Amino acid sequence: MDRLKSRHLQIAMFLLPALLFYAVLLVYPVLRTFFLSLHEWNGFAGSKVEYVAFDNFKLVFEDEIFWKSLKNVMVVMLLSIAIQIPAGLFLALLLNGKWKGIRFFKAAFFMPVIMSATSISLLWKFILYPGDGLVDGLLMKMGLEDSIRAWLADPSINLYTVILICCWQGLGVVMIIFLSGLVSIPDAIKEAALIDGANRRQRLWFVTLPLIREAVAINVILLVIGTLKIFDNIYVLTDGGPNHATDVLGTFLYKEAFRNNRFGMASAIAVVMFLLGFVLTLVANRAMRRESLDG
Amino acid sequence: MTNAKVLRSSFMLVILAILITLTACGGNKGNNSSSSASSPAASSASSEAASEAPKEKVTLRIASAYTPDHTFGPAIAQIIDEFTKQHPEVTVEKEFLPVAELDKKLTADRAANNLPEIFIIFPGAGTADYVKEKKIIDLSEYLNADPDWKDGFISGALDNLKFEGFPGIYAAPIGAYSTGFYYNKELFQQAGVEPPKTWDDLLAVIGKLNAAKITPMAIGASESWRSEHLFTALFYKWNGAEKAKGILSRALPYSSPEVIEPLNKMVQLVEAGAFSKNYIANNYAAEIADFNNGKAAMRYSGSWTVGESTGPNSPAGFGDKVGFFPFPYFADKEEHKDSWMGGVSDSFAVSSRAEGHQKDMAIELVKTLTSTASSKLITEMAHDLTAVKADVDPAKSGKLIAEVSKAMSTGKEFSGDISAFEPYKPANTKLYDLTQAVLLKGITPEKAAKQLDDEVAKSK
The missing domain is CATH 3.40.190.10 (Periplasmic binding protein-like II)
Incomplete structure (x- = not known):
């Protein structure tokens, strides 16, 4: 009995540091965010924290920039899904064969994922630099000066530029998840389809796709969560500007907290983001599960 | 002791540990605010004591936009180098960033009660908050004690650093x-x-x-x-x-x-x-x-x-x-x-966190940076205006200025x-x-x- 007791104590002691970090760095800030969302605070140590009930949420919902940011997030989310799912699947299908150099390509396509968003964004900023950047330079060399646009500054296109860059960076994850799905399809099923005389398209449509539904579901949920809290790429690429053209909930929150010193309102935005993420994940999960049960 | 009891006691242990860390954080905050609220009389007394004692080693953090790319950058670097040669006990830590980044940095430092001893502020409503929160000190006492320094500024320049309801001059301007x-x-x-x-x-x-x-x-x-x-x-x-x-x-x-x-x-x-x-x-x-x-x-x-x-x-x-x-x-x-x-732009403020010899040296460095000699050097090297009078050689500063x-x-x-x-x-x-x-x-x-x-x- 004593041995068991000391063993439990031992386990508890080993778990303690991790649990402490978890509590101090995650649980406490999350609870504090909920607390602050009902208070007004300018973020300065020692200044007053005043209870204001739901005033912060009212401020958020009355703010045009909130709705603009929300719309932008939705555009980013939908386009990311629309681009990354087919593109990721395409790459995965290409890389699911057994040909030379396949490992190199897997690594190459995955590379942007492990690079920091800041480096990627700065890299693209240079590529798209007005006038002297790679893109504008190429267009000029090809005699297409007229199609040069202010890629990151023109409010009518810059959100799409940002989305393409984010998709480029995130594609690797989608591809790897699809690849793992493809690998798990038993050879017997594929052979059976082949013997039954199914052609390439039929095999893809009626065999492969239904069997990697789980992978599609995981990818969609990851993209929904990932795009909802998107911040770093946009912060570096456009800083949400000009005039909030590319603001998303993350940059809106950041600006309210650190530029306008409204930490209460910023916390309210965080709570809204949390609820939105919770609901969307639930919906996506349900929809996907139902589909896989039906199928 | 049963299994459940062991579990429960280890759980209590964890909760206790969390509580201790949380209260430790809170306690720390309390300490900070009490030290920053220490009376000016006490801090000036301690600074007198410090100036009599052998020179203690101090570190001065200085935040500004004077990166090497900034037109003022090379001149400011030279002035600081000379200052540290004259005051070997002082280590100057330069926290130099482009203007937009500097603003974010200072906002964060201010929130964390960790402002550098010397930092750049701009005249205007935004700076009034620093004064209201007593984050920066009134320099008028030091300016009045040194007429050469005070009279060096172009006319009206110091008025930009006065704030309604708070008597005093809260920074020494360099940029104009x-x-x-x-x-x-x-x-x-x-x-x-x-x-x-x-x-x-x-x-x-x-x-x-x-x-x-x-x-x-x-x-x-x-x-x-x-x-x-x-x-x-x-x-x-x-x-x-x-x-x-x-x-x-x-x-x-x-x-x-x-x-x-x-x-x-x-x-x-x-x-x-x-x-x-x-x-x-x-x-x-x-x-x-x-x-x-x-x-x-x-x-x-x-x-x-x-x-x-x-x-x-x-x-x-x-x-x-x-x-x-x-x-x-x-x-x-x-x-x-x-x-x-x-008008006046970049001005050096001294943080109220500086104490004793560190505070004396911070004021000394600000004085050096805004002296007529420094102004001459900056104008000639940067080809730019300053808020301090200087006997500038037009051959060096150029015709355009x-x-x-x-x-x-x-x-x-x-x-x-x-x-x-x-x-x-x-x-x-x-x-x-x-x-x-x-x-x-x-x-x-x-x-x-x-x-x-x-x-x-x-x-x-």
Whole structure:
């Protein structure tokens, strides 16, 4: 009995540091965010924290920039899904064969994922630099000066530029998840389809796709969560500007907290983001599960 | 002891540990605030004691925008080097960042109660908060004790660092500026135009430059402070500088014609074809590059432009091609002809966290940085104006700065960024965003003004 007791104590002691970090760095800030969302605070140590009930949420919902940011997030989310799912699947299908150099390509396509968003964004900023950047330079060399646009500054296109860059960076994850799905399809099923005389398209449509539904579901949920809290790429690429053209909930929150010193309102935005993420994940999960049960 | 009991006791242990860390954090906060609230009498007593004792080693953190790329950068680095040679017990830690980053850094430092001993502030409503929260110290006692230092500043410069309701002078200014148009004399000649005097002249010049296939103006419109500066100048030429106080007192709503008209003039510039096709993509660096490489004929900018166009980072000999003319005035508003955007800018504040010998050395370093000798060095190396009088050698500072100084002497009133009159931070941020949006034609002046008023209405 004593041995068991000391063993439990031992386990508890080993778990303690991790649990402490978890509590101090995650649980406490999350609870504090909920607390602050009902208070007004300018973020300065020692200044007053005043209870204001739901005033912060009212401020958020009355703010045009909130709705603009929300719309932008939705555009980013939908386009990311629309681009990354087919593109990721395409790459995965290409890389699911057994040909030379396949490992190199897997690594190459995955590379942007492990690079920091800041480096990627700065890299693209240079590529798209007005006038002297790679893109504008190429267009000029090809005699297409007229199609040069202010890629990151023109409010009518810059959100799409940002989305393409984010998709480029995130594609690797989608591809790897699809690849793992493809690998798990038993050879017997594929052979059976082949013997039954199914052609390439039929095999893809009626065999492969239904069997990697789980992978599609995981990818969609990851993209929904990932795009909802998107911040770093946009912060570096456009800083949400000009005039909030590319603001998303993350940059809106950041600006309210650190530029306008409204930490209460910023916390309210965080709570809204949390609820939105919770609901969307639930919906996506349900929809996907139902589909896989039906199928 | 049963299994469940062991589990429960280990769980309690964990909870206890969490509570201890949380209270430790809280306790720490309490300590910080009590130390920063220590009475000035106590801190001055301790500083006297420290100055008698053998020199203790101190570290001074200094935050500014004087990176090596900044026109002031090389001179400031040299001044600090000499200071540390004279005071070997002092280690200076430079926290130098570009202006936009510096602002974020100081906001974070302020929130964390970790402001550097010396840092740059700008006159205006934003700085008043530092004073209200007692984050920076009143320097008047030290200025009065050293008349040479106090009299070194150009007339009226120190008044910019006084704040209503708080007697004292809260920083020592180093930067001073005036704004106006810098133009490329060669390109003007090619188009056969002369520097304009009135707004209509300016529009005519823009027309002729366009006809000669020369881009009239370069502007880094992707950075919102560029449009805010343009708006400020237009506001002063239309209303006079005094009117801006109406924003601070809320006597002048943004939707009034005094604000909307200058915004309309910004749109007028865009519609007259003043800027290159992709002006919205250009940042400040591109604005400098376009002008310095002869791709645009004019820039509306501050006196720091002199350093940018004649200094080591500009094409050789380009400085000689550059001329200056004051911001054109409106013929029907001639009474505001001599209202300029300009004044004191970067000023060194000393944090109230500095104590004892560290505080003495912080003040000493600020004194050194804003001495007439330093001002001479900065003016000659940076080719720029400062807020401190100096016996400058024109052969070293260049002709252009002399031309700017001469034009500046015709100015009757100088006032800084109009945003300095907007005390409510969210509205202040919006002022930048919306002047930029107007310049990019993303919003009409009327709508922008309404959004600003709506934001102001949210302030308590």
